[in-house]
Amino acid sequence: MDAIILQILNGLDKGSAYALIALGLTLIFGTLGVVNFAHGALFMLGAFCAVTLSRIISLSYIVLDDTKKDFLGNPTKIEVPYIYDWLGADTGAAIIDWSVPLSILFAIPVMILIGVIMERGLIKHFYKRPHADQILVTFGLAIVLQEVIKYYFGANPIPTPAPEAFSGSFDFGVLVGFDPNSIIYPYWRLVYFAFSMVLIAGVFAFLQFTTFGMVVRAGMADRETVGLLGINIDKRFTVMFGIAAAVAGLAGVMYTPINPPNYHMGMDFLVLSFVVVVVGGMGSLPGAVAAGFLLGVLESLASMGWVIDLIPGINQVIIYLVAIVILLTRPRGLLGRKGVMEE
């Protein structure tokens, strides 16, 4: 039982990432009708916002230490962050330590800007083109973006740790009456799960309770009628593209302490997120979130030893198996609108 609870917890934080990426994907599909294969790259760009801010905060000058020699026998170069001089060593070190959460503030405007430039500069020219063209151009864009990141940051993963206060793990099992060490859970994964819930709730509240959101929802339901009412729905959809980019980016920022970011991380999530969108229902926001968590949990449960012993290889195919079953039995997805993907 404790093993199952543990895998459900693991699945929830995995599902958090799937849900956040899929939420943005389905938002773009629902508003603009575009299948955005560059969405994984936006997740990756968000992660590199955290890397960039961490490097900016840690900008240093060199002090030569004559008492120590480097590998060539020259005096050792010691890097001293400027922030230590400006704010004192303790405050400076604390800010560097908290660079990942601080990156949220940095990533929001950067990702919205990237999203808007992407939509206005490239994707808007493909609205009336077939989905195949949209997939090709956005996939190409994703490759360009990841090569740009690789050029500047290299191919190697870059460690971007969580603040020291969240670096450990806690014994969740003891809290709920199990034996010690039966359910150990890292603090940061709990933070990630809570953060994703807040972000998802924020997006839903924005769409549900603001006039802007109401117009966007109306546009999603009937774009032509909203346009005939004299509302510039295109401008609002562009903003929504920016918001979707920011959601993916924030998912990436907060993911960096879980796995060190590399230029390829977006591609690792892209296919899974598309499966999540299809299972949840193309264009359905609640569907994307529900399917994200569902598939995350199923993937974790399928990785349990006795499950693999029972059905070898199930851990590698479970998500795709679910997608096949859904597409065969309910093509519109779990919470998809009637008619979508059913023609």
Place this chain on the structure above:
Amino acid sequence: MSTSNFTRRGVLKSGAVAGAGLALPTIFTARSAAAFTNDPMGSSVTLGFNVPQTGAYADEGMDELRAFELAVEHLNGGGDGGMLNTFSSKALGGNGILGKEVKYVTGDTQTKSDAARAAAQSMIQKDGAVMISGGSSSGVAVAVQALCQEAGIIFMAGLTHANDTTGKDKKANGFRHFFNSYMSGAALAPILTSQYGTDRKAYHLTADYNWGYTTEQAIRESTEALGWETINTVLTPLTQTDFSSYIAPVLNSGADILVLNHYGGNMVNSLTNAVQFGLRAAEANGKKFEIVVPLYSELMARGAGKNISGILGSQNWDWKLENQLGARYSGTNAFVQSFGTKFGFPPSQAAHTCYVQTLLYADAVTRAGSFNPCAVVEALEGFEFDGLGNGPTLYRAEDHQCFKDVLVVRGKENPENEFDLVEIVEVTPVAQVTYAPDHPQFAGGNLGACNPGA
């Protein structure tokens, strides 16, 4: 009136026949002269360096390319000569190879077997490369080695650690300087038992591909022989990024050691996840829980950051070797000086093995007096050398594997910079990592005969 026999058609016919007649002996001469593939006829010889220039191992590939560039510079008499000054063989004089200037072309393996073969094929057929070297993966090494065998080209493997490269997939035209999974197990096991005790229970997470299998087998057999018990072995998909669902059950499994048979991005992520789940701080069976990473890579250690602290593993070479363990490892400082001066940071073990392989090939050609692959094979088989950074080394004739000391290393607790992430715990003498050519972990292969091609 005179009539001429010269017509336009007649002249063309006669010319064609005469031309063919004149050319015929030359064609036969040229063919008969090329007794082997890509015999370099001009004043230069071309080497092919096949490394990952794109993909997840691109940084490691870049370091290999730097080393190749440096080796070529030294072979042509440039720079400070690097390890040419310390190499026990004095055949090379800094005037190229057999007096021919060394040039090189590069290919991108993308760490994919088919792409690596295509790149090697192009360098052999289009650029006339007489030797292929490089690589950061055993799958790629095995594929390119087989291609070189068919083409009649020498393959000097770069970073490849699976037993199979010089085991079941060994080829007469292929040579490996890098150590292998068996050697990691043989070197690590005694240190692991001396540091952590003989009453230990191990849980293996293994990357689901050839290198993972041979490494798991090597570590498992060598640790079990010294008293450890293997509790469980779990295969993880190569494409896995989040290992939490594989790591989470470990602490409650009865194990007190986790062995991560992972490399590259897999290693960075699984180790990071294991530390997140508190395994480094945990206790099990009344003992401190420990993590082991059999194959270390400096670049991957950099990716894992401070999570690598205190983790034991093995290496083929380290840039601090000569400073810490003395003149037995001469050549290390010469190489580090050359590389560091040119590029500004110390070389990785991948760079070292590629540099050494290039020098060993050039030396073998020079001693053999020919670029003929069969002459090179003969010169390398059973060749004993020193001064290339690993101490006395043998290229064993039976399987074309180098035998030398192996390093056991540990992630530093407080690294001074990003290039000083590991400390040398012990150097395992070559006798302890030497095995019989017909050892079961290397069974099933056949070296065959060398192929000169053409």
